[in-house]
Amino acid sequence: MNTGTTAAGLPGSRAPDTDSGPAPGAAAPRAENPPGPAGGAARLGWLDALRGFAALTVVWFHLSPVVLGPGRHLRIHHHIDLGKYGVLLFFLVSGYVIPMSLERHGSLRRFWVGRLFRVYPAYLVTVAVTGILALAGLGGVRASLRADPVTAVLAHASMLLDPLGLRGTVRVFWTLSYEMIFYLVVAGLFAWRLHRHSGWWAAGLAVVALVAGPRLPDGMFAADPAGRRVTAAVLLVAVAAVVAAGLSGRRRLAVAAGTAGIAFLILPAIDGHPTADSTVVASWQGLLLLAVMFSGTVVFRAQHGQLGRWPAALALAAVGGGTVAAHWAHLPGRTAHLVWLTTVAAVAATFAVAYAMRRRAVPRILAWLGTISYSLYLLHVVVLGQVTRLMPDLASRPAPLRVVAGGAFLLLALGVAAVSQRLVERPGQALGRRLLRALEGAPGPARSVPITTERAAPRTRRRQETRRSV
Template identity: 30%
Template sequence: MKPGRLAYIDSMRGIAALLVVWMHNFQPIATGALRDLIYDVVDPGKVGVIVFFAISGFVIPYSFPRGPAPIARFTVSRILRLYPAYWLSMVAWIALMAIAGEALPSARTILANVTMAQTALGQPNIIGIYWTLFIELLFYVSCAVAFALGLLYSARFVFAASIGFLVIALLLAVARFYLERKAPVAVPLSLSIMFWGTLWREATLNQSAQHRRYAYWMLALYLVAMPPISLLAYDIDLGLEEYWVRYMLSYYIALALFMLLSTRIRMEGRTAVWLGRISYSLYLFHNHAKKAIDLVADAFAPGLNALARIALAVALSLVLAHAIFHVLEKPAIELGKRINRAIADRAPRGAAPVSLDP
């Protein structure tokens, strides 16, 4: 483990990714009590995604490097951390669609997805899970702007940002209810959770009383605001089998899980940490593994039952994620470090505040 790196945060990433993998594999075959659970009570995949967002808030504001050109170096590291594996996942998914004989996305949709900002460009996600990555981009931009203005490490600013995005989520929920249109309630709500994650880091890791106070105030606001936001936004199903209770409870459970795993139960075992290290590729490629197993099984073993297919898909997901991390992600990260060293060597000298290495 790299000095200064928080092993339990890596473990949480692995758990979050497994929740998403579990949901996407079992949701299509769920019946009876299991279907009632994941459609009416709690969405494990959403729980995992919300935990991911809280982790981003815990980590990203502290990933601006010391020394000169911190924003440029932050941008390079984020681009090379996210985009190479993401682009590979796009290419691989389109190839699987072609093999399956499915209609391919338009050139406009593909080009928009290359940017990872397809939501802002009015184009659909080539893979459904990409919606979360656009929110990550928005958070990175928000952090960079706040850092440039000298506000990112201000407890009051982070608290205000978390409240502000929560208010926007509530307003969009009202609009969604009255207009019966798919207003993006999850975007500001997720950003609010991210900034709450920043408060939680300072409260738990650096023992800041001010951040702790703000973090608990935000938790109280979530407790009060989530029922009306969920009821207004998701009481009417607009085509995604939405249900407000499931939406609300998923947020509550995710926040509770994040708090538990970052305080009382800090998992630092080798397997859990390994899952965290490969979690990004696991998140990006688990749908590919499922689709590939289904294609092969349909062609050569049509009698293979659903549970056996899921077991093979999960195993393939882990193998793919491990390989892609070492072959693509890790070299891209190292390339980013080399580029950033060159930027630092050529840039005017200056210092920027920073905390622990994420």
């Protein structure tokens, strides 16, 4: 995962809120923060705090070359890569929250409406902003995107940029590819009732990455322009079909689409690094990213009694150890090996501390940062680009000026993110809720593919949970 100076960030989306209740007839997971009325969901404060902290880490990762000056920021990255650290933290959060959200929905329809209207509005606005800036001469578009605009549009539509060997109009879009793959796979597992086996998926992906390693092909489908365009079109159609099946509310269609969703695991396994524009360095590293996300799911299942402590601990050890071992085995350089060791250890420790403090009150500033973290992730690099354009060679200026400029950038980036969250994200989510009400008012099942997410509950409790969810 060659994050470089522009490649780390929030992977795909701000982790979603929990939903308002389980599917009728399904026992509700034991939630430490029970569903509440605000926005139809309760916020899990410790996850907000973790997202806020990770967002600031990502911002600092991109800002540090400017504030610290040429070369000085590299001293930090000889010990820990803050870009990778932020990415892996966000992936753990997504892995924890996405299955929880899906299973509390008890409905693929609700899940996909929630995902699409949470992720796409701010994403599309960011694409539009970068396009406008480019047309105004205030930014550029990568040559590979200009060379084949059709493929670029198809890839941006599906969000599967990185396995197609493309960089987005904003480089940090690469993590969206793995978020989208995770959504598709988890939804497919849910449809097939295989979602409870998170430990096996997490450990299995890590083991495959370690054992298969360089033997996995890196560009089977998208290594050349013609193959890239065809693959981009096929992937967009496949994503649209899976989502449409989930929205249909029909069990058989959802199960059929679930097969396609699970099959998306093949994409990073054989097409993880088709070109130099891919951020992931090889297919085995793409599998490790998905293993990290499933690790978050393992924590969720262990917390709610769906997975024993020892199986969960073994799965997490397999992912952590496999991630470090795979990079030691498949990447050259002792420095890189030590950086991966310290980075993975720091991610695990940070998540463990946040989890241990999950019952404590969260500082408002961290909760607020978690709320705006998605927009902050998408837009802070755009803001930084404009700051450095207004102040060329900023990294070479005197230290006091660099610090002042860095502080001004941070305030501006937070302000832009807050505006985006209020004017783009929130209205987008509200539109999704209106669409969901319209869909569920139409003929057909109101909730698709209801699947029990806990062990069987007594009949009385099940009736109570059903009434509460309604």
